[in-house]
Amino acid sequence: MAKNRTLPKIITAGAGFLLFLAIIVPRVIAADGEPSQMLPFHEKFLQFMQYIFTVPELFWLLVLVMAAMIVLPFYAAIRELLHPRDIQAQTVDMEYTKEFRYFERAFLEKLCPVIGDVTISDVRVVMLSKTEKIEVSGARRVMDPRTFETIVYVNGDIETGVGIVFEKELIVAGSAQLGHDTLLRAISVRGSLTLGRRASLSRWAGADGDITAGDECILGVQVVSGKTLLLGQGCLFKSLSGAPIQIAPSHSERPAIVPGGDIRSHAWYINRDGFSLPPGVTVEKDIIAKTNIVVGAGSRVRGSITASGTVGLEAGAVVEGSIFAESGVLTAQDCRIGGDIFSQHQILLGSGTIVGEPGSVRSVIGKDKLFLSGGVIIYGTAFSERDGEVIP
Amino acid sequence: MTIAKDIMYCHRAYRKLSERIRSRQLFDFFAMSLPFVALIIFLTPTILYFFNAAAQHFLRLSFGNSVGVVNTPYPLFGNLSLIVLMGSYPTPLYCVGLSLVSIIGVVVLMSMRGIARSVSVYVSFVLLITLISSLFFLFTPERFPYNIEGFSDLYIKTELGIWCTIPLILSMSLLMLPSSLAERMGIIALALLYSLIFGLARYVIFLYIIGHYSYVYMAPMFIAFDPPLDTIYIVGIYSIYMSIVSKRYRKDSDIWQCS
Amino acid sequence: MAMLLILLRAYMVFLIVVILIYILRHLIFSMNRLSGIQYTHYPDIMDSDLPSVTVMVPMHNEEKVARNILDLLSVIDYPQSLFEVIPINDHSTDGTVAILDQYAAKFPYIRPLHRSSGRRGKSAALNEALIRARGDIIILFDADYLPPQGIVRSLAVCFKNPVVGAVMGRVIPENAQTNLLTKLLALERSAGYQVDQQARQNMHLIPQFGGTVGGFRKDIVRELGGFSPDSLTEDTELTFRLLINGWQVLYNNRIECYEEVPEDWDVRGRQIRRWARGHCQVMFRYMGAMLRSAYLSPVTKFDGVLLLFIYLVPLLLMVGIADAVTLFFLDQVRLLDSMFIFLAVAMFNIFGNFAPFYQVGTASFLDGFTDRIRLLPFVLFNFLFNMLYTAHGSFDAIIDILFGRTGLWQKTERFRKS
Incomplete structure (x- = not known):
């Protein structure tokens, strides 16, 4: 049963009021003269105070006021310390572990x-x-x-x-x-x-x-x-897991071209102010770039790729390791990625892209958006915090 | 869709404010801070007139008609009202006694352990400044550059600085919260009002102490009891308000989103 | 005299600028954490191809807490063939040795390292353990920590990114409710991890490896020569050595682990004094190299300077107070000088993790604390206390540099009841 704290508060407030009266009343009765009638309000108030109090009571009263104003901000803190309401430590789930289902x-x-x-x-x-x-x-x-x-x-x-x-x-x-x-x-x-x-x-x-x-x-x-997890066209998702995840082939031969002058409506557009691998070459190490990376058609990276910008894979490119890209990952058709794909922004996997291999578990995580084209196969999981979509 | 969706709360590691809250932050900062700063600058002469008139009346009860008020111009703020009063210098014996008390106090306090240590450190800090001040008056009292008017000038200007800074600090601190602009401006107004009343009480006490007990206490009061104490109520008001806001919006799915 | 005045005034202006920079920095961090893009979700990667892991737990007289952590490590969710635990008995004189041997007999993947000769200290202990570690990834826990089941997997998977050299998770005080000190430290930790570390991660600055609830690549640290045996903060040192050589330190807010915070003010004071000393040592050793590193952007370098400098700030503030007192007696106090003290106290009232009060408020808001935040005014008592110990530690570091002195690593006292 909760303690009744109202009564002590009433008693305290009442005692304070009585004390106040005990100090003021005798002095009002004993006061000489009257406050001037024609003074501004603050002058009247100060003259009234002058009649009410005499030093040293005034000094100690001010000290009390100042002390009270220093202590008052601590009141809530003292209450929380003595009668804590946030009584639990922050909970950490000791059995938390990532699992599919x-x-x-x-x-x-x-x-x-x-x-x-x-x-x-x-x-x-x-x-x-x-x-x-x-x-x-x-x-x-x-x-x-x-x-x-x-x-x-x-x-x-x-x-x-x-x-x-x-x-x-x-x-x-x-x-x-x-x-x-x-x-x-x-x-x-x-x-x-x-x-x-x-x-x-x-x-x-x-x-x-x-x-x-x-x-x-x-x-x-x-x-x-x-x-097998098989998705049709236009499906929307957040988190998928399958052995493998498979996107049904697109119904249309080519995505419809949106009329307009923007080049992105006509083609895959990757800004080439970053690092780019020519087509048909093999790189034996990881690639780390502070910019964009393009892996040319048919090229092979026998390692992982990390980029501050965008990672683009042209048709048939192979990355045996993982891809980590801040801005985004775009793959053209028929690319193969052996490891995970992770981006804080968007991922678009072109048709026929395969991630992982049978028996393995890999992840494709596009925090903002994840687009999977027809024919994509992912051995493992696919996840997007915002939107995941199957596109033509 | 007829199926009821449970609200899935984001884990604390991922959650942040929604776009709707984010978009108005810059506007909020200026809307919260500038009006108060402008008001303070505009009303400085009036506020200080009342401030010093009140102080004068209180001090006259003790010091009689020797307490006066003078005006001095200050750029941007206009006229500053200051208290004028005869102060006194401590005697050499008084300085020696005060120094000894300070030294003993520091030695005793610094040997404290546990939670008392954190309080004793602050008190030791005050005593150290008192020690420096008493030694100054013991050896070179003629070099002391202030009178009460000078102290009044320092104090008033510091208060003005604090009054102008409070809206900026609190605007910054409250900027990111999802509560209404009016409510947050109310908190800033409350802090300023608190500062005015607190500042006045402290001002009178300081002047009384200096007037009655000599200039030796000017340094510790100005350095140890002036600016640091103002942070107490600012942080106190902020923390109580944060507690209220946190309770109110803790499970409001409109204001939170996942990463 | 004129020269003295110029110096005093210039120093005051310098301090005000420093304070304003840190005010702005922490405001940006708070805003970023509350509203900006969050760089998270690394632990959501699920991969069947996991790296081999060695969990190391340095222990010196840890009989109060050893069983707790070893019990939890025995149920960790990670393939056993890729997992081992090396508890490092570092010159213990209590029951730690017997406890470790008991667990080693029961679990084949727990392989204690007993050290009774050689230099004492965490760095030396880790160096010796690195030689015998089989895992590619080394994960560290202090002995008082309570790791959840999935934490090793969450940490290990972050190393799939080839640029990541070290990973750091979030610590959460398990004994937060014990007394005023622990409650204040819980607020401090909240601000330091939930806001500060995560914001630095989001903004591609320098999240710090904290030496516990974290891991690093074994081969890199070996190539860099292991840990410096006279370092009191080997974690901060590793952070900068990795960064200077192009590796990233990754912080993840979701990887959480319980820790025990000091319950005694004197223990706390000694702890922050050691942190300050070690951190300043790192500053003296690595500031130049960090500024010269080709791998860091100018913005990152600037924040690196602020990060390295931070434990020196209390000492500078103390000198600033002396400066203010001097200016006062010379009749040279200007508005800025008195405002300096106000700003210093208002903004730096938590020196443990250097979080201004609004950063603590932001963290509490995110964490869903509703009432604990009301304790914030008590933090003001800490201002001078923390400043004193931190300044003392910084001063120790300056003396170390000037006189070639080395410090003895001191373990933080434990409070858990068996």
Whole structure:
């Protein structure tokens, strides 16, 4: 029960007021003369004070005022020291470690102990971080438009039609095939997962098997596949993980040319005031540059590249190590990067670019933007803090 | 989308203010600081008139009609009102006694340990300056360059400097916060008001001490008790306000974004 | 006399300029951290091709804390074939030896190094351990630290960038609630890491390697001749040696680890005195080389000067106060002179990490502290305390240079109850 601190405050304030009166009243009564009527306000006030107080009380009063004004800023500090409200040390998560399926694992760790017998189909109430309803069923087909307002557990495969809405998590013990325009919060699948065109995921998706996302899907915060993660054109994402991540080939032969005089609308434009490797050469070391770097077509770097500016790879260039570029990374078609790609700004991987190799895990991290063209393959993860997009 | 999205808070390592907050910072700095600085410069003669009139009335209770006020011009600020009063020099015996007390005080205080050490360091600093002052008056009192008017001049100019600096320092400190401009200007106004009242009380006390107890205390008061004490309430007001702002916006997803 | 006055006045002007530069610097840092582009996310790299790592933990009489860190290192998330731990027993006379042997018997990848001869001190201990370390990356923890499970992976992955020579994470006081001193130090650490270090990382200046919760490339340090045995701040020295030779020091805010801060004022005073002495030693040794380095931009060099200079500032401020007193008695006080004292106290009331009060406020805001920030006025008591010890340390460094003296490395006392 909180201490009642009001009473001491009232007593203190009352005592102070009585003390003040005890000093003033006798002196007012004993005062000689009257303040002048015609003086300005501050003169009247000072004359009044003159009648009220005499030295040395005035001096000590001023000392008290000054001391009080020095101590007053410490009042909040003293309170916090004696009765701290920030009582916890800053928390450091001692078990924090990067893992692919963090959100999914965290949810399943809470659900599995409380879900009960999944062979019985019913709607039951479970306690997660709050009370939740969960609908448990066997394999099912849901073809008519419908909204599921509870967590759904399917002890088998699930197939849905167009426009189904899952407002809470969907857990599938088998495989899941979700139709076009599906809206779902999060999904965990033991088998494989297929998302139809324009499916929209708000949080996470994880599957032990393949994940296939149709064109123009919105892929939430994290999508993790234990096998191949295949994305259609126009998908938006934040974090992907797959072995590998694969972008479906572009439907169009060439991106549409935007009318206008800007050269960037017609071509890959890389400012060549930096370092550039001619086509067809091999470099046996790492490359570190305080500017932009262009690796010529078909050239090979048997090391890593770090640049303060932009790193550009022309068609068929190979970098066996990693690429770290402050401003951005652009690759033309059919480039190969053996290591990670990291940029504080943008990354655009051209069609047919391959990052990593089978059996390895590599990361492509474009903090601001990450664009993946058709035919890109990434063995590992892809992440963007802002926008990730599959482009033609 | 009919699905409710939880707000995912950014980890403290990544979060920063949103674009909307960032864009107005430069304007805010000038809007917060310049009006107060201009006001202080414009109102200096009035403020100082009241300041010194109040001091004069308080001091007259002790020193009688020997307390006067003179005006002296000061560039940019106009007329400065200053107190005029007869001060006194310490006797050689007084200087010797004060020196001994200071030395003993420093030796005793510097041997303190623990948290008392941090307070004793400050008190030792005051005593050291007192020691220097008493030795000065012991050996070369004729060289002491100030009278009370001179001290008044120093003090008033320092106060003016502090009053002009407070809006700049606090504007800088509050610049980055997401709270409203009016609220932050209110904090600066509060700090200035605090400084005015505090400065007046300190001014009268200092003049009283110098007038009654001699010029030997002028140096420690001016150096150790004048500028350093002003930082206390500035930092105090700032810290309380920061605490309030932090509580208010801690979980406001509108003002934060991830890296 | 006229010459004396000119010198006194010039010194005062110089100090005001110095203070204003540091005020502006820390304001820029605060604004950058709160609003600017944040250079982060290195630990988000997931790579199956990880470097081999040796974790070193220097220990001198650390029986109070040794078990805690070794327990945590035994559950670190890192491939065991690429991981080893070398706790360095440096002339311990308590139960540290027995504890290390106990853990070595239980975990094959914990391979203690026992030192009972040779020079004492962290630098000497690290040099000897470097010879036997198998890992390509060396990660350091002080004995009182509490590393989380994923920290080694987060640190190691940053070395995927070939230009990175050292990586530094963030320290968080675990005993922040013990007393007033620890609470103030928690505020100080918050300002120093959350704002100062991260801003320097963002602005491509000089984030500092702190010698703990951090790592470096073994081969580079070996090529550079290891650690200087008479250095009291081998971490600061390594920072500048790497930078001068073109390597980057990377700071990452997300890589967090608990530490123990001093709970006693005298221990704290000795700690900052040692830091000041060591830091000034580094300044004397490396200022010239840093300014001449072809790898650093002019802006980085300028900030490097400010960084190296910083522990000398309190000594200069003390001289400045003496200057102000002298000017006072010579009837030469001008507005600037009295304002100098105000600005010095207002802006430099935390000397441990040199964070002005608004930087502490910014850090607390980012960290989500709501009430701890109210303790800030107490920091003013620290002003002269910290200034005294820091100035003492700087003075020690000047004497070291003038008379060729070397300092003895002193371990900070531990307070954790077993």
